[in-house]
Amino acid sequence: KAGVTQTPRYLIKTRGQQVTLSCSPISGHRSVSWYQQTPGQGLQFLFEYFSETQRNKGNFPGRFSGRQFSNSRSEMNVSTLELGDSALYLCASSWRTSGAVTDTQYFGPGTRLTVL
């Protein structure tokens, strides 16, 4: 079974631009979560989607948004990029929705975003 895939793997943008990152979950998984990883803050939860609906959201500004399609693929968008948005963006998929505390989350390799 193919793992979680994320595209692109690397991205360079300038301040003020917007960016869209894509995540394809493991086949059959319906939940996709997004995380941001920076050296200073570590791994932080952005949001979770299940059945095309955002179920939970972390403490990030409205510039960060996402969506999920009927095939469970997900995209996240960051508008008006700031230097501090430079990070590794990880998506994780799982079979069940939030609340399944024994469910394993499977992570992709991440998208490395650099904002200049």
Place this chain on the structure above:
Amino acid sequence: DAKTTQPNSMESNEEEPVHLPCNHSTISGTDYIHWYRQLPSQGPEYVIHGLTSNVNNRMASLAIAEDRKSSTLILHRATLRDAAVYYCILRGNSGGSNYKLTFGKGTLLTVNP
């Protein structure tokens, strides 16, 4: 969310056992203890999880203290491929910890050849 405390770093030699500790003194009765690890330049990967009893799988063993205030991840024979940051995470149905993984700083494990 209930907090976990791990040493910043640990070192081991190849083919020796490694015991990675985690303290979680404020754990609630319904919190599961999960371990993930992140190898260099990769996303985190699941290692093991448990509630009360010790657990074993092909990757590792998880020893949980009787009072559940601490746990230990055991790698029986460390290999160079086990060099990673190991995260101990609590997931339960209280405090909003059910729908997300709350990562701390983790323990950086170095494996010497």
